[in-house]
Amino acid sequence: LDSYAQFRTLSDIYGTVWQQWPEPLARRHPEAIEAMVLRHPNDIRFWKFCQWCFDEQWSTLRAYAHSKGIDVIGDVPIFVSLNSADVWAHPQLFDLDSSGYPRAVAGVPPDRFSDNGQHWGNPLYNWETHKASDYAWWTARMKQMTAWYDYVRLDHFRGFQAYWAIPADSTSPSEGHWLPGPGNALFDALTNSFGPLRFIAEDLGIITPEVIELRERYALPGMRILQFAFDHNPANPYLPHHYTRDTVVYTGTHDNDTIRGWWYTLPERDRDYARRYMSVSGEWISWDLIRTAWASVAAFALTPYQDILGLDTSSRMNRPGEKTGSWEWRFTWEQVASWYSTYLAEMTEIYGRT
Numbered sequence: 001l002d003s004y005a006q007f008r009t010l011s012d013i014y015g016t017v018w019q020q021w022p023e024p025l026a027r028r029h030p031e032a033i034e035a036m037v038l039r040h041p042n043d044i045r046f047w048k049f050c051q052w053c054f055d056e057q058w059s060t061l062r063a064y065a066h067s068k069g070i071d072v073i074g075d076v077p078i079f080v081s082l083n084s085a086d087v088w089a090h091p092q093l094f095d096l097d098s099s100g101y102p103r104a105v106a107g108v109p110p111d112r113f114s115d116n117g118q119h120w121g122n123p124l125y126n127w128e129t130h131k132a133s134d135y136a137w138w139t140a141r142m143k144q145m146t147a148w149y150d151y152v153r154l155d156h157f158r159g160f161q162a163y164w165a166i167p168a169d170s171t172s173p174s175e176g177h178w179l180p181g182p183g184n185a186l187f188d189a190l191t192n193s194f195g196p197l198r199f200i201a202e203d204l205g206i207i208t209p210e211v212i213e214l215r216e217r218y219a220l221p222g223m224r225i226l227q228f229a230f231d232h233n234p235a236n237p238y239l240p241h242h243y244t245r246d247t248v249v250y251t252g253t254h255d256n257d258t259i260r261g262w263w264y265t266l267p268e269r270d271r272d273y274a275r276r277y278m279s280v281s282g283e284w285i286s287w288d289l290i291r292t293a294w295a296s297v298a299a300f301a302l303t304p305y306q307d308i309l310g311l312d313t314s315s316r317m318n319r320p321g322e323k324t325g326s327w328e329w330r331f332t333w334e335q336v337a338s339w340y341s342t343y344l345a346e347m348t349e350i351y352g353r354t
Contacts, residue, residue, distance in 0.1 A: 005047040006033060007085035009040050018088045019100040026100065028089065058148060073200065073302075074149030076142070078156040078163075079106045079122035087123060093130060093137055094123040104165040107173045108156075111205045112228060113255050113320045117164075117173025124165055127182050135182070135189040142190055150198065154220075157201040158211045160186060187218050200248050200300075221246045221299055225253060226289050227262050230274035239277070240296040249298035251289040251307055254317040258306045259286040261313030286310045287343070294351045301353065308344065309335050 007018070014021050024032035037044060062072055080086045082102060087094055095103050106122040108114075130137060145152050154160070161183055166176035190197060201215045203222040215222055224247050229238035236242075243249065251259055263271065263285045271282065280288040286307045293301040306315045309331060318326040348354055 001048055001051060003089035004051065004085040005044045006037065007088050008047040009043040010036065011083075012043065013040075017083045026088075062148070071150035072148075073151045073153055074145055075153045075155055076145050078154070078159050079120065079124075082121070082123045090137060093126055095126050096123060102168045104176075105168055106159075106163065107166045107176060108164050108205055109173060109176065113204075116321070117176075118321045119166060119171060119173045124163065124179075130182065131185060135186050138186060139189060139193050142194065146194065146198070151200060152198065153200040153202055155202050156205070157203045157215065157220075157222075158205055158207060161208070161211045161214050183214060184217065187214070191218065204253075216246075219246065221248050223247070223253075224249045224298065225256065226250070226293055227252045227256050227259070230266070230270045230277065232269055232273045240292060240298075243296050243298050245297055245299055247296075247298040248300040248302065249293045249296050250301075251286075251293050251303040254304065255320050256304075257313055257316050258304070258311050259289050260307075260310060261316060264312075290344075291347055294347045294353060305331060308340055311335075 010018070010021060010025060018026055020026075022032075025036065065072055087096075087100075091100060097103055102123040104124055106120045106124055108118045108120075110117045142152070156163075160181045162178045163181050164173070164176045165179050166173055170176075187197070197218055197220065199218075199220050201220040201222050203211060203215055204225070212222075224238050224240075224243060226238065226240075226249065229236055229240070240249070252262065256262065257265070263282070266274070275282050278288050278292050282288065287310075290303050290307065293303060304317065306317070306329065309315075315329050317329055
């Protein structure tokens with residue numbers, strides 16, 4: 001909390017990334033930090049107060065959810081922002097040069113979400129330094145997450161086995177290469193701290209046998225996306241007849257188009273296969289996919305709210321690889337018909353998901 005409040009205060013003062021602050025502050029010299037804290041006590045208290053407000057509001061919301069029998073799944077991104085309190089306060093934990101800038105940055109090669117790959121730009125971890133501390137930073141991070149959430153979805157799980165490193169001076173994801181992640185050592189440390197892990201592995205992208213082995217070793221359920229299933233290939237692992245219990249099925253994630261948007265751009269050959277696979281007309285395709293997910297053997301089944309409302313591409317949540325225009329969608333109560341909750345509750349009961 002101290003380093004976060006200091007970081008936000010200094011960010012307001014200088015209006016630049018931390019690498020461009022005066023050297024004593026950028027490098028966190030104790031006497032410089034102490035002097036800054038004495039000069040700006042109210043600003044620092046303000047940012048701490050904001051965090052307190054959030055924690056109070058979140059705790060109230062989560063308690064209300066629990067009173068309704070609802071658990072909360074939280075998402076933990078694998079990487080953090082370069083211009084963050086995390087990197088400023090712990091630069092030794094990241095792969096940075098002497099000026100505090102990354103030598104290589106995060107991303108992924110071409111996959112189902114992006115034909116050109118993705119250039120995220122996040123700094124990569126110095127995993128050897130993390131290992132030397134027995135992954136204390138990760139343990140502290142996950143301790144807070146498990147205090148906020150009932151289950152934790154580990155974003156970009158495959159990056160814990162091997163991650164894609166793109167040279168910092170390149171803007172092309174294809175110029176990256178694979179480097180080994182922390183693997184068992186990190187999850188052994190987390191298991192020692194927390195016992196059995198209530199994590200969901202976001203195992204999408206280029207998945208190798210080593211990634212599967214890592215997930216299964218710690219009994220972490222993986223993800224299956226129904227929008228990836230209907231490519232006229234009965235062996236497609238995203239088809240429900242291949243699911244096992246240790247699976248979380250999504251009709252689509254925040255990175256996918258809405259079901260209606262996806263359906264209208266799907267080749268007719270694949271639409272025909274989907275109609276025959278689910279034995280539906282496709283007229284109510286959003287609810288067809290939701291029912292198919294709910295009816296599967298997957299331990300959990302999820303669908304974005306846009307698909308309960310049957311919305312088109314204009315309500316898409318996120319477009320991977322695009323830096324602006326995402327995460328802006330909101331619903332209005334006028335969009336919510338009364339029968340939606342009734343129908344959803346009926347399916348939840350029919351398929352034993354209460």
